[in-house]
Amino acid sequence: DAMVIQNPRxxxxxxxxxxxxxxxxxxxxxxxxxxxxxxxQAPKLLFHYYDKDFNNEADTPDNFQSxxxxxxxxxxxxxxxxxxxxxxxxxxxxxxxxSNQPQHFGDGTRLSIL
Amino acid sequence: GQNIDQxxxxxxxxxxxxxxxxxxxxSGFNGLFWYQQHAGEAPTFxxxxxxxxxxxxxxxxxxxxxxxGYSYLLLKELQMKxxxxxxxxxxxxxSWGKFQFGAGTQVVVxx
Numbered sequence: 001d002a003m004v005i006q007n008p009r010x011x012x013x014x015x016x017x018x019x020x021x022x023x024x025x026x027x028x029x030x031x032x033x034x035x036x037x038x039x040x041q042a043p044k045l046l047f048h049y050y051d052k053d054f055n056n057e058a059d060t061p062d063n064f065q066s067x068x069x070x071x072x073x074x075x076x077x078x079x080x081x082x083x084x085x086x087x088x089x090x091x092x093x094x095x096x097x098x099s100n101q102p103q104h105f106g107d108g109t110r111l112s113i114l
Numbered sequence: 115g116q117n118i119d120q121x122x123x124x125x126x127x128x129x130x131x132x133x134x135x136x137x138x139x140x141s142g143f144n145g146l147f148w149y150q151q152h153a154g155e156a157p158t159f160x161x162x163x164x165x166x167x168x169x170x171x172x173x174x175x176x177x178x179x180x181x182x183g184y185s186y187l188l189l190k191e192l193q194m195k196x197x198x199x200x201x202x203x204x205x206x207x208x209s210w211g212k213f214q215f216g217a218g219t220q221v222v223v224x225x
Contacts, residue, residue: 042215105156
């Protein structure tokens with residue numbers, strides 16, 4: 001089935017140790033998003049790609065970066081994770097400019113910081 | 115920017131009906147989406163409204179009034195498995211369609 005796949009489901013890293021989360025999609029959607037979600041809060045958009053065009057939210061920390069080497073894959077790099085970065089990270093895709101198309105989410109990666 | 119407000123929590127009995135309200139203030143609007151999110155899982159798409167009125171999908175219905183900046187999600191014949199957070203999301207009317215999410219309404223279904 002076409003889907004959005006995130007790996008790993010659970011990631012533990014040490015304070016300050018770089019970590020990379022991955023996302024792949026078989027939907028051929030041109031927009032890919034990374035969200036951070038903490039308990040009982042709304043998903044917070046970190047950045048998105050529209051095809052190869054990268055868009056960073058104004059309040060996304062410099063600690064967070066992203067790469068999209070091709071249509072199917074997108075990575076979230078956290079250069080020096082702090083305790084406040086422990087959260088669920090959600091990858092989502094959508095067709096751009098199609099108002100009736102929802103976002104499709106991966107299962108998320110839950111990041112813990114030791 | 116956009117503000118999206120929905121109640122924090124609602125409790126209802128199995129078999130009952132629950133209505134989750136969502137109000138939004140936007141500089142642009144290109145559709146309102148409802149998602150269901152079980153604890154520790156990703157959101158899953160439930161329904162979509164772009165025109166005023168009611169959209170029905172089985173036990174779930176969603177209503178939109180654009181002039182009032184208001185939507186609701188109606189859950190009928192509640193089942194225990196419906197216990198989850200329900201997220202209201204508005205798609206902005208920009209070139210790529212950014213989604214803004216509410217914080218979610220935790221629905222607790224009791225026997």
